Amino acid sequence: MKTLIISDAVAQRIDQHVRATGQTVEQTLVTCLGLLECSTIEDDESRHFSRAYLQGILDSHIDLVCRYTPDTTLTYVNDAYCQFFGRQRSELLGKSFLIFAPEEDQRQLIFARIAELQAHSGPAARIVHGQTHDGNDVWIEWVDNGIVDSNNKLFEIQAVGRDITNLIRIQMRLIERENILSTIFHNIPIFMAQFDEQGRFEYVNKHWIDTLGWTVEEMRAHPDIMAEFYPDPEYRHEVLEYMLSLQPGWRDFKTRTRDGTLLDTSWANVRLSKGHTLGIGQVITQRKQLEDARVRAHQLELDIEKERELREIKDRFVSMVSHEFRTPLAAIRSSIDMIIHYFDRLTRERIIEKLNIVNQQVQRMNDLMEDVLRFSRLRSGKATIRLELVDVLPLCLRVVESFKLASEDHRPIEVTGEGGRILTDVGLLEHVLTNLISNAIKYSAASAPVYLTIERLVEHIQFQIRDSGIGIPQQDISHLFEPFYRASNAREIPGTGLGLSIVHDCVTQLGGVITVESSVGVGTTFTVTLPAGETPAS
Ligand code: ATP
Ligand code: MG
Numbered sequence: 001m002k003t004l005i006i007s008d009a010v011a012q013r014i015d016q017h018v019r020a021t022g023q024t025v026e027q028t029l030v031t032c033l034g035l036l037e038c039s040t041i042e043d044d045e046s047r048h049f050s051r052a053y054l055q056g057i058l059d060s061h062i063d064l065v066c067r068y069t070p071d072t073t074l075t076y077v078n079d080a081y082c083q084f085f086g087r088q089r090s091e092l093l094g095k096s097f098l099i100f101a102p103e104e105d106q107r108q109l110i111f112a113r114i115a116e117l118q119a120h121s122g123p124a125a126r127i128v129h130g131q132t133h134d135g136n137d138v139w140i141e142w143v144d145n146g147i148v149d150s151n152n153k154l155f156e157i158q159a160v161g162r163d164i165t166n167l168i169r170i171q172m173r174l175i176e177r178e179n180i181l182s183t184i185f186h187n188i189p190i191f192m193a194q195f196d197e198q199g200r201f202e203y204v205n206k207h208w209i210d211t212l213g214w215t216v217e218e219m220r221a222h223p224d225i226m227a228e229f230y231p232d233p234e235y236r237h238e239v240l241e242y243m244l245s246l247q248p249g250w251r252d253f254k255t256r257t258r259d260g261t262l263l264d265t266s267w268a269n270v271r272l273s274k275g276h277t278l279g280i281g282q283v284i285t286q287r288k289q290l291e292d293a294r295v296r297a298h299q300l301e302l303d304i305e306k307e308r309e310l311r312e313i314k315d316r317f318v319s320m321v322s323h324e325f326r327t328p329l330a331a332i333r334s335s336i337d338m339i340i341h342y343f344d345r346l347t348r349e350r351i352i353e354k355l356n357i358v359n360q361q362v363q364r365m366n367d368l369m370e371d372v373l374r375f376s377r378l379r380s381g382k383a384t385i386r387l388e389l390v391d392v393l394p395l396c397l398r399v400v401e402s403f404k405l406a407s408e409d410h411r412p413i414e415v416t417g418e419g420g421r422i423l424t425d426v427g428l429l430e431h432v433l434t435n436l437i438s439n440a441i442k443y444s445a446a447s448a449p450v451y452l453t454i455e456r457l458v459e460h461i462q463f464q465i466r467d468s469g470i471g472i473p474q475q476d477i478s479h480l481f482e483p484f485y486r487a488s489n490a491r492e493i494p495g496t497g498l499g500l501s502i503v504h505d506c507v508t509q510l511g512g513v514i515t516v517e518s519s520v521g522v523g524t525t526f527t528v529t530l531p532a533g534e535t536p537a538s
Contacts, residue, residue: 064140064161067147070114070154072096084163086133100130113144118154121146127164139168190282191265197275199243201225211283213258229255243279246271252284264288309482316484320496324368327494328361335361371498374431375483378505385425385509387533392454392461393419395426399433400452403441411441417454422461423533428506435499436465436526442493443524444469460512461532468523477516489520 064084067076077092085092085100101107106128113126123145132138140161147156185192185205191212192205201219209215212229219225230236230253242251246269255265264285270278335354339346346354377383393415400413433452440450444467451466472480476487481504486497507514512530 066097067156067158068097069156070118072098072110075156084132114157117144117146117157121148121154138163138165140164190280193279194272195277195279202276211257212255228258231256242267243269246277255281313483316497320484320498324494324496325365328364331361332358368496371496371502375498375502375505378502378509383509385428387423387425389421390424390426390429391419391421395430396433396452396454399430399437403437407441411446412449413437413452414449415452415454418456419454420456420461420532422530424510424530428510429530432503432506432528433463433465435503436528439499440465440467440469440524442495443467443490456532459532460529463528464525466523466525471520471522471524472516472518473520477518480516
C-alpha cells in the first residue's frame, strides 16, 4: 500500500472540491491531475503530490478513467481504459472517443450529455451498453464530471466508468425469473394468494379471481372475507387454524365461491420470507368424485364379500342344524317309540333309562340353541360385559372340576402357573376356558391328558390349553373361528363348529386375542391373551 503525502493546502483544496462537486476522492484525484496541468497549485510541499504519483494511483484502479474535451477528444486515459478498449494510450490521446460509439443514437446521447454538463457540471451517472474490443456485450456505468475554468466555462469532462456487466446480467436473470414466476402466478390453474405478516391479502392470481370471484381489492375492503368463503363459524375456525399453523402438505376444505357454489378444494401453505405466506389451492371436485366412486366400489366389494360369507355361514348352519338336530331327534324318537310300543312289556328301569336318553338329547338340543343365541347376541353387539376383579387360579380350578364331575372318562386335566387377579367378565372367561377344554378333550384320545397353563405377563394374562390329540390340518387353521366351520379331520366327531367362533367373539369382547398352533397327529395349543386390567402387584 502506498501513502500519499499531501500538504494541508492541497488537502484543503481536495476537500473543497469533494464538497463542491460531490465527487469521490478518487474522482477528485483525476480532477487534481487537471489542476496540476493547469499549474494552479502553488505550494512548496506539493512536490510530494506529483503528477506521476497520481497517475500511478489512477492506473492501478480497475475503473475506467478518462478525460475529454467537449468535442470528445481524449486528453487522459488510465490503464484500465486502454485495456478495456484494447488500445495503446498513444492511439487514444488526442483522438475522439466516438470511435467507440459507432451508432448515431449513441453519439446523440453523448452530445446531449456534454450539453447537459455545459449547463450543469455536477456529476451524473449513465449506463451505456456496448461491446468490448473482442466483441463481448458490456454495460458500463459512467459518472461524468464537468471541469470548468475560472469563467465557469466547461473545458474538459472527466468520466469514471465501472463495468457493471455482471450486475446487469444478474439483474436480467432476476427480471427473467420474476417474469417466469409472475407468468406462472397469473396463468397457472391453481389459486394463489400472497399474505403479509398480518395475514392480509397482498396479491391473488387470475385463477383465484376467475374461480372464487373476489379481487384482492374487494377482499381487502371486506370486513370478514373468510366468512364469505367459510360461512360456518366452526368450520371457518378450523380453516384459519390450519392457515396459521403453516403445516406442510395439503388439506381439503369445502370453499364457497362468490356466487354461492360450494367447491371441493385442497389447500397448502408456503412460508415466504419476512413473515409473508403463500396460500395455494386447487379444485378437487374430480378427484373427490373419483375418491367417492372408489370408496363406493370398495364398499360394494365389502358388501358382496359379506354377503358371500353370510351365504356360506347360512349353508353351514343349515347343514349343521340338519345334522345336529337330526341325531338327537332320532334318538328321542326311537326312545319314545320304544316306550309307546312296548310300554306294557318294559320294566320301570328300562322306561326310566329311555326317558333319560330323551332328556339328554333335549339337553343337547337346548345347549345347541343356547350356543346359537349366544353367538347371535355377541355378533349383534347386544352382549353386555360386566367387569370385575377375578382371581384366575380358583376360576380355572372350578372350570376343570366341573369337567371332572361331568365326564365319565375321568380325564386328567393339569392346571399350572401363577394366579393373580384380573379385571374381566367372569361369565365370558369361563365360557372361553370351558369351550377350549371341551375341544381338547373331544379331539384327543380318552386317556390323553389336557394341560391348562396360566402365565402372568406385565399387563396381560395368558391361558394356554394344550392337548396331544388329532391336531388341525394347516388349510383349516385360518377358518377355525368362522361360525359353523369344522376341520376336515373332525367330520366323524359330533360338533356344530360354533364353539370356537363364540370363543373368538368373547375374547375380542374382553379386549384380548386368541391364537392356535397345531400339528396333525401331534396336538393343539390354543393361547388366549387378555388384558389384566390391573398391575400384578395390585
Ligand atoms: P361345538 O360347537 O360343538 O364345539 P366343534 O367342536 O366342531 O363343535 P368348534 O369348537 O368351533 O366346533 O371347533 C371348530 C373345529 O375346530 C372343530 O370342528 C375341529 O375341527 C377343530 N378343533 C377345535 N379344537 C380342536 C382341538 N383341540 N384339536 C383338534 N381340532 C380342534
Ligand atoms: Mg367345540
